[in-house]
Amino acid sequence: MTYFFKIQLVFITILLISCTNNDDNIPVFPDGSTESVNVWVQDSMKRYYYWADQMPAKPDYHLPVKDFFKSLLAPKDRFSFIVNTEDSSTYPRSIRNMYGFDYTIVQRADGTVVTVVKLVLQNSPAFNAGLKRGMVLTRINGKLITASNAEALASAIKDQTSVELTVGNWNNGAVENEKTITVYYGFSFEQPVLSKIFSKNGKKTGYLYIYDFPDGMTQVLNQKFAEFKSAGVQELILDLRYNYGGSVSSAAALCTLIPSGISSDSPFIIFKGNKNGGEVKRTFARQIKYDPKALDFADLRMNALGLSKVYVLTSNSTASAAEIVINNLKPYLQVIQIGDVTLGKDMAGFTIEDRRKPRKISWQIHPVVYKVANADGVGEYSNGISPQITVNEYGSLPLLPLGDPEETLISSALNGGSVKAGKEPGSSSVKILYQSDVPSAAVGKQSL
Template sequence: MKRYYYWADQMPAKPDYHLPVKDFFKSLLYSLDRFSFAVNTQDPSSYPRSVRNMYGFDYAVIQLAGGNVVTTVKLVMKNSPAFNSGLQRGMMITKINGKVITAANAEELTSAIKDQTVIELTVGNWKNGAVADEKNLTIYYGYSSEQPVESRIFEKNGKKTGYLYIYDFPDGMTPSLSQKFAAFKAAGVQELIIDLRYNYGGSVSSAAALCSMIPSGITSSSPFIIYKGNKNGGEVKRTFSQQIAYDPNAVDFNTLRANALGLSKVYVLTSQSTASASEIVINNLKPYIQVVQVGDLTLGKDMAGFVVEDKRKPKKISWQLHPVIYKVFNANGQGSYSNGIPPQITAGEYTTLPLLPLGDQEETLISSALNNIYSKSAEKNASERSVKVLFQSDTPSAAIGK
């Protein structure tokens, strides 16, 4: 930590070595550090817990124009415990473990969910301004499989728009991205919407691979990212090609470029759950292409790091440290978005209920982007603030660990 931690000069001179490991690590951190964390690889309970990574769904508590407070399911991961129990995006939750959800108890109920291994939801469908067809669903704590990249092609007046929903950026996803872009290219796609609204990030190499297939005019030596650390970490610059190659299973830059769309503009859908490598996509494409961001302000993780762990064999220490080591910048040296990246087109996901499936052209954020593409103007009601978001289960603390 003294050597590489970004805020090493802010660490306490005399830390309390008697504290338990997790508390001791926290005591070393700079007060404004939201993202560094430590986990014990032999103790699952030490990992950051969230409704999403335990059960595979997320929800929002919102206040409607008339003052009514309702809770809507916004994300259900494919082949997750929630998905397998029948939960769907757009359903309304009226009770969690028998308790009616209110603005006052939403955070408390969410925290309680994280300490359980089975939860009971009372859900219904939104019909004519009310919840109907209520039923109970039981969801068991469990594993969610890797999420597929989903694609659509929308067409109007002969112009084709490609749509990609990307849940996260794991290593090894470049073959899938390459196939999607090959299909877009073969279909003659002229515009592109990338949906990163729930994407907490992951591999910068996978993010670089995505970016490499969008604009025209880049080469393997085009600069992609600048990492700036403390006096020991220094400055590291990587081209598209170098960053992609950091993933040992990646498709190489030249192969990816063969499927590039060569666009001059891209639309990116965002929310406050858009973080880390997703924000790098937005910021690091800007030197090469016009990025039109649609939705909400992003989370603001302009940081990166690497895992610090015991490499000895056999391993003697099971703890893993995930400290913040670098601030990240694009090829023009632009970064410093710790307060989030604001959209050009503000659109509230919850302005229309029920929430439509991701990939539906009538869905609020998608239709806002399509309106801009096909009629060159954002829908007026997209930015209306008649709906107030009171609580979301994927609050920023849940994004820690990406």
Template sequence: MKNFFKIHITTFILLSVTILSCNRADDEAPVFPEGSIESVNVWVQDSMKRYYYWADQMPVKPNYHLPVKDFFKSLLAPQDRFSFIVNTTDSSTYPRSVRNMYGFDYAVLQLANGEIATVIKLVLKNSPASNAGLERGMMIKKINGQTITPLNAEQLTLSITNKTILELTVGNWENGSIINDKNVTVYYGYSLEQPLMSKIFDQNGKKTGYLYIYDFPDGMTPILNQKFAQFKAEGVQELILDLRYNYGGSVSSAAALCSLMPSGITANSQFITYKGNKNGGEVKRTFSQQIAYDPNALDFNTLHNNSLNLNKVYILTSSSTASASEIVINNLKPYLQVIQVGDVTLGKDMAGFVVEDKRKPKKISWQMHPVIYKVFNANGEGGYNNGITPQIMVDEYDNLPLRPLGDSDEVLLSSVLNKIYSKSANKETSQTKMKVLFQSDSPFIQF
């Protein structure tokens, strides 16, 4: 499940929590034999009482006899879409998705004529999907021999995660139909770390930098610094960040990215405020402090030396833009103009850290990932649990086939380039309006 950690566990602030015992504040609570399911559930409850953002909404008398995963779910607030628990000795307890198992995602669309089309929207580099020859923009006709319909799309997607071999019938989109269809086999496997992709567009001497960032792992400050040093050396005047498929990651890496854009900030400028329950209280961190939570990160001053000193930035988003990538959008706003283009983001205005048993030897193998903080920018602005709405709404699927990311004629990117260079729209207009019925990453990032 190594790839799962890249996508999800890094969406939390990278701290470690040491819980040496299960000391209870409630002396009347039941005591169970060590090692029993009930004793594990007591540990889960105690930990959640201490850290969970909605601890005051937890049931007073939960059922300690439930399986651990079910017990954990019984503690969660109704509005909590993101907390989860895994058993580190049992891979079946980890959330699964098409993306983290096979390295691609797709969307099921309804065309204006009522027909259904399934388009591959993302293929990770060095993934099982890319090794099998899948590419962004290809159309899927069948999955494991079944034609995708609005009625079976979600169930079919969920069934994929219980398999290790995926049989697809795919083809290319041309003039409203699928041509050159072929059968492709994709095997379950690991996707390598995703590289940053950058380009520089130049028209009439005005240079625009484009940077696609798939996620925010710790340890990415050197490559961020390198990309912005190149942008600065080339005289880039405008910047487009593509975060449309970015689930999030390290808040420290997000802070590092933000330090490379605006002018007028210092190491001591406030970057973020975390607000927890009555135990967690409120924690404020400057740019320098947040970046330093990654022990291997370049420091603020080194990074800021390559700042583009911008007064605005364009950010491309979708419903898959989440967590640390939403923090980038929200927490840049006090320092420059953020022009968001695309679709409404997921709405993960919260963060947390891993809660696990650090005793040696470890007695409990379960690992919790609860919501612990709500997050706010330097102006105290947050509360985007329904997502962050773009100033410029653009449908990525407005014109098929989907073009490669970074292509100047790709729908979202071209809409920004047209705005920057004040051109009339020069991309083909869609002859059929698409309606998104289902996306393969929806169940995974909203479990």
């Protein structure tokens, strides 16, 4: 299932019964008023928000709740948000969570601008309409896509309940077999973990494409690694290029299944909060247990591959728990990152909501609560984690299916990090101009 809050690093839910305000300078407002909700928001943020010491001393309590919340945020905060559970219009919207696909606009060496479908979720509205990874978009709602109007078109899509796409197939520098399809706003089912075993140069390499980290995925991960171990897999490729994150416990379970030499007492993560939260250290075993559906550490270790290195495929869409996997494995084995710099969400949070019965406040806060670091105390990657091997996924078109051994990033990992020559002249100088799932500022910082 594709939820709006997948990018939020959720590992625990605060059952907030009430917040008592101890600041005599804050006026008392009638229950149920906008102002009273804002006081609750402020008090909650004072307790848990990582940058609580930077909040304004005298905010305007008369602002609408969403505007009031924004007025409390630190300038560097890109990730905290608030929603009204009784008003769907307050929820963050994206093309991916509304329709089930994402696209990238690239400029080829000859100056040609091409819009490429990079991701189509299984059992999503886009999937059911016939959209596939590697297709080329030429028009959205009848408008020709250009680098200059891409952001405006993407924004308009989020305000609609259907989108008309003109798509075709890329063949030797041209778009063929164009057709128009309509994708309706709707539900995307939970995404499966894709696994493959590649045999090359006498070695067996396991491949896992993991779209996100929901709670309750340890059974699936354990099964995949049992298959890898039974097959004699000697190397591993983790494809996290479109993984927004999710549960830290599921990320810890994945990390448990990879290296040699760790025990239940091995440190996994450090959470660094404000003056109220302090610093919290957790082992692999303890972090896994925060997911009530998880297998325990000992059961997972029975199928661990015991590797000394792992290849991880990344992009600007790799975030949160996926970045934790990269950073927190580094103390225990060699991590060879291939692709592009990650999004840079070195933070964790939990949901704050009113669980009184009857509930009096329908708003739900998703704040940044902690900065995160690995067992060596290394974190602070708000500018993203840079790969050792930078590879442009769009260097060769059309994009191949995820899991195909000839796909650009997978092929690079199978070849020990080397990049095969592009199929098209000048493919190495392809530039990314816009991505539907990445803020424009993040696209601008790339070096491709």
